[in-house]
Amino acid sequence: MELTILKKIEENLSQGKRTALVTITEATGSTPRKSGTIMGVFEDEIVGTIGGGKIESVVIDRARELLKTGNSENFEYNLTTTDELKMNCGGMMKGYIKIFSPFPKLLICGAGHVGQKLFKIAQHLEFNLKIIDDREELKKDIPELTLGSFQELLTKEKIDGNTYIVIVTRGHLLDEEVFNLVKSRGAKYIGIIGSRRKVTTLKEKLEKIGEIRDNIFAPIGLKLSNGTPEEIAIEILAEILKIKNGGDLVHRTMFHNKYILGGKNE
Incomplete structure (x- = not known):
């Protein structure tokens, strides 16, 4: 028994x-x-x-x-x-x-350079990890990839308040399509990669229809990296960990004045 x-x-x-x-x-x-x-x-x-x-x-x-x-x-x-x-x-x-309690789910939508780096780094953390894409040729780079159309895969995917979604597909139109498939399903976090111009356009669309939500983060990640896929992946994970753990954006050091990331904490 x-x-x-x-x-x-x-x-x-x-x-x-x-x-x-x-x-x-x-x-x-x-x-x-x-x-x-x-x-x-x-x-x-x-x-x-x-x-x-x-x-x-x-x-x-x-x-x-x-x-x-x-x-x-x-x-x-x-x-x-x-x-x-x-x-x-x-x-x-x-x-x-x-x-x-189950590990939080980290769902990576897009297996390009950033998605792959994010997946590989996140394997060392306590996440129920999944990466999806519709490009079969990417399977050789990341054998764990779940292949299929985003529409089909995300429609079947269980998404709840313990789910963190990263949208890093091959283009902004597909990013927006994926976002529309998940935006209303209760995820704790939805992060969307992209330029400020692209995100500004998306934000304006959402404001017009009253769908701005606290769980949407775009552009994705904390402002930490040098712009390489590896460091962008760390930026993204840092933001997710802050949300997941209720963290503070402060340095731990005891040798300097306390600083909030992005500016001095007076």
Whole structure:
């Protein structure tokens, strides 16, 4: 049963779903199950048991509340008729609800020079990473490439608040087409490469139809690089990490006055 639970957790994480693992860490006296017993709690399914009855029901409800927040926590119950659960086992049970959250998805739309560098650097970070393009000849440069039309691939792609999208296709018209396919689907971040002139035109279009959103970043990236694909990729990742981690644009150094990137913090 333990292996079934762990496989189910892995399956749900691969589908971008949070999962909960309940473990009894201590059981004394008369209890339904003993220390080390585990149970998997999912959005629409339970695998395993910690003994049934009131305690299991309460722990399942709490685990599903924690699935919404991503937090983990301990629990402890006395199983007597005079305590909270009104059970007559007579023992005491402690446990831990561990919430597993899927890695954020980094979806790179475009496998040109910048897209390739971004993919290779991001492989060292904790992202569910995917790169897509419709140019078959690029497969030799990046074997992990998912080939197909952007329309087909993005229509099928799951996009949610844990998704970061980078649009770096071969031209501004295709960039805009890709953007229109993803702009309203709840991504945490949508970054679009391009000149200020191109981005200004896009911004004006979006303003006219009232579709300016906080999750749109264009031109993409922090202003750090020398303009090479490698350094542009680092600019992009730096911006994504700032959004993902709620970071601050300040130097860490203790040897100089504190500076905000782009200007002195007075």
